Amino acid sequence: MFKPIRRNLTILYILTFFLFLVFILVIMYFTVQKVAEREQMKEISQYMKQEKAISKAGLARLKENASGSKVQEAGHPYFYYILKPGGKLLEGEELIPGLHSEMRKLAAEGNLRSGYHEIEYNERNAMYHVEAVHAETSGTVYVVFGIETTGAHHVMQKLLVLFLLLSAVFTAILALLSYFLAGKAIVPIHVALEKQRKFVSDASHELRTPISVFYSSIELLEKEEGEHLSTFGKEVVADLKTEAKLMAEMLEDLLFLARSDQEVQQYRFEEVQLYDLCASIARRFQAGLPKNILLINNLLERPVVWGDPTRLQELIYIFLENAKQYTENGFIKLSLYRKDNFAVIEIEDSGSGIDEHDLPHIFERFYRGDKARVRDGTGLGLSIAEAITEKHRGRIEVKSKVGEGTVFKVFIPLKGEET
Structure with missing residues (x-):
């Protein structure tokens, strides 16, 4: 970073x-x-x-x-x-x-x-x-x-040559001096950010146990006393259960990002057949889609990449769930193809789209546009997707238009091109 x-x-x-x-x-x-x-x-x-x-x-x-x-x-x-x-x-x-x-x-x-x-x-x-x-x-x-x-x-003419040589020499000296000064300038930022990361990591880790106990207690209450609760009581328990689950997911996301920042997040790289991975994800994801949303499978090629299959699966799910969340009626299209030295995973939807003012900020942690505030979620999904993509030496491109939909393109280097 x-x-x-x-x-x-x-x-x-x-x-x-x-x-x-x-x-x-x-x-x-x-x-x-x-x-x-x-x-x-x-x-x-x-x-x-x-x-x-x-x-x-x-x-x-x-x-x-x-x-x-x-x-x-x-x-x-x-x-x-x-x-x-x-x-x-x-x-x-x-x-x-x-x-x-x-x-x-x-x-x-x-x-x-x-x-x-x-x-x-x-x-x-x-x-x-x-x-x-x-x-x-x-x-x-x-x-x-x-x-x-x-x-x-x-x-x-000799004076001009001398000035050019002096410019080259001083530029080299200035480059070294600039690199040194830049290092000095970011030291306070580095220290402050490390403290923040440690706090987030420690807090997330310490809160996992009480949140788990809280969630288990709600489930136990629902199981043992559910029949005796009033309609209002059942609604309260259901809301508490939903919020506890959301809090647990947020803590897991925070821990993932904290470990990624500290470069201690475990990745197990191996040869990954993206076609098989995407096809498997599409089958499972389609089963949970409402009838008013059509999943279009557009897996055109069989690129092979060097990556962590678990993290790549999580990456694709993040974009698919994001598309599902913002598409009330229409389609979600999952495409896979090669472009130059990259495998491209493309997720397109016909949802509400993203405002152009929000586009530069969508990968920021906890950032949620005005329309997103009424949706469920932690606001960390796209940040995690970006962290996974960067770990695979890839990049993400996004195009969106309000009222027409959004297209996310994830570029992952083909096997042998990841360096």
């Missing part, structure tokens, strides 16, 4: 810590990236002031010719290009060989826009600034000025 709670708490802690860690690392990464970009822009701005070729005097001397100009290799840590809107290159110096052809293409397509931009070309990176200016001799031209940022780009 506590393993799922600890697991869920651990997952919650890990997700909380991990999201916080990712948030911090993302902020750090983008902060460093923005600072680096600002420094690069500042560097470009400083170099632009130094370059005479793109000054007013430098642009004034430009003359457009038919063949265009050749690009020279830059002898400094920046590059520049002066282009016509159609893509013709008038002048330039470059750091990354061939980058001018990409700039000409952008200019020809009309994609050379003013402002700062980044580009990757031949596995090298650069940041550049574009400005459209008017030159007296050649009209409007684009002035492209930039620096190579390949080194800075590689540093950012």
